[in-house]
Amino acid sequence: MSQAATTSPPPEASTPSSMAALAGLKVLELGQLIAGPFAAKTLADFGAEVIKVEAPGAGDPLRKWRMLKDGTSIWWQVQSRNKRSVALDLRHPDGQALVRQLALEADVLIENFRPGALEGWGLDPTDLLAANPRLIVLRISGYGQTGPYRNKPGFGVIAEAMGGLRHLTAEPGRVPVRVGVSLGDTLAALHGVIGILLALQHRHASGQGQIIDIALYEAVFNCMESLLPEYSAFGAVRQAAGSALPGIAPTNAYLCKDGGYALVAGNGDSIFRRLMQLIGREDLAQDPALADNAGRVSRVQELDAAIGAWTAQHSVADVLAQLDKASVPAGRIYTVADIAADPHYQARGMLDTLTLTDGSAVQVPGIVPKLSRTPGQHRQLAPSLGQDTDLILHEMGLSPAQIQDLRTRGVIQ
Numbered sequence: 536m537s538q539a540a541t542t543s544p545p546p547e548a549s550t551p552s553s554m555a556a557l558a559g560l561k562v563l564e565l566g567q568l569i570a571g572p573f574a575a576k577t578l579a580d581f582g583a584e585v586i587k588v589e590a591p592g593a594g595d596p597l598r599k600w601r602m603l604k605d606g607t608s609i610w611w612q613v614q615s616r617n618k619r620s621v622a623l624d625l626r627h628p629d630g631q632a633l634v635r636q637l638a639l640e641a642d643v644l645i646e647n648f649r650p651g652a653l654e655g656w657g658l659d660p661t662d663l664l665a666a667n668p669r670l671i672v673l674r675i676s677g678y679g680q681t682g683p684y685r686n687k688p689g690f691g692v693i694a695e696a697m698g699g700l701r702h703l704t705a706e707p708g709r710v711p712v713r714v715g716v717s718l719g720d721t722l723a724a725l726h727g728v729i730g731i732l733l734a735l736q737h738r739h740a741s742g743q744g745q746i747i748d749i750a751l752y753e754a755v756f757n758c759m760e761s762l763l764p765e766y767s768a769f770g771a772v773r774q775a776a777g778s779a780l781p782g783i784a785p786t787n788a789y790l791c792k793d794g795g796y797a798l799v800a801g802n803g804d805s806i807f808r809r810l811m812q813l814i815g816r817e818d819l820a821q822d823p824a825l826a827d828n829a830g831r832v833s834r835v836q837e838l839d840a841a842i843g844a845w846t847a848q849h850s851v852a853d854v855l856a857q858l859d860k861a862s863v864p865a866g867r868i869y870t871v872a873d874i875a876a877d878p879h880y881q882a883r884g885m886l887d888t889l890t891l892t893d894g895s896a897v898q899v900p901g902i903v904p905k906l907s908r909t910p911g912q913h914r915q916l917a918p919s920l921g922q923d924t925d926l927i928l929h930e931m932g933l934s935p936a937q938i939q940d941l942r943t944r945g946v947i948q
Contacts, residue, residue: 566675571645573720574728580616588623613900617915633931638667645727649677669738671734673747722754784839799863808821891916
């Protein structure tokens, strides 16, 4: 069994596993890297039993991504917590047979391979559904299971560009920059979790499972707010605007006396008046042309200049203290060092401390969302490759001799 994690969760996170929101839900994870495993991790946080299938030898490539501790990515402790690992070869007929047997008992199967991969391994979801009509299959891919691009390889960064996001992430006239995390993958994973929960609700009423088709670019596009209707109605192609948000004013990042930036969102009508009064611009606060957002947008450069002139006279800390006193939404730009030291993160249980197998401590993000009756829990550390192979196959009814035979032939690890 996986070694239990030693954590310091918020007080409400002591709910027994049997009372977790998704207790009893059996999830089979066939994906790798980010989108599929993130979806499965989210379900596991709330009590689902997740069996992660990995290839013998190297396992999930994420094990070697970014910064390594004792040869394994420290990211692994986030992405694979609360899971069990079985190492088997999906390309071997006997490995495929084992997956089909696991799928018979599963509630949910998650995969994020290129379309057609499962079918090529004899694991067509329609066949799995025929054998287990209650099965819910989440399929995440770059472009979806249909359409002219379905066979193209797709990663999150490409999806962010195709979904319209990257065009906006730049200073005007400069090269669009990449968001510093795999946002496209994470958005797809969260849409996948929503799809699973919707399908579970339908299954509760009908007894029938179904297939969920998530495309990375569509998950990004779904978050692009008014981008398309503005183009459709007005022919407007929104352009990059740096730290501002076009069509909403004033909201921007303003340089302060000490060289830092304060983020100020003064775009509510009453908030705007309080902001202008604070910075000594009563004339702008009382100007009827600036009473609503449309008027402020037409004079956004004037407003940004006024706010910037005020912030330039004060440090970031002073600016934020004054804005907080005036009930104007504001903040500073956090580094991870700021996050780790922030008392609000600590109070909300968002800085979870684990004790690893070597006795060292490491902080990982806490669990979201916060449920009052059935909160999520960090029950166990991420597994080593194939850590649970023998136990899982034993639970499936295989004898020690059969397990050893599979291992000898390279089907499992």
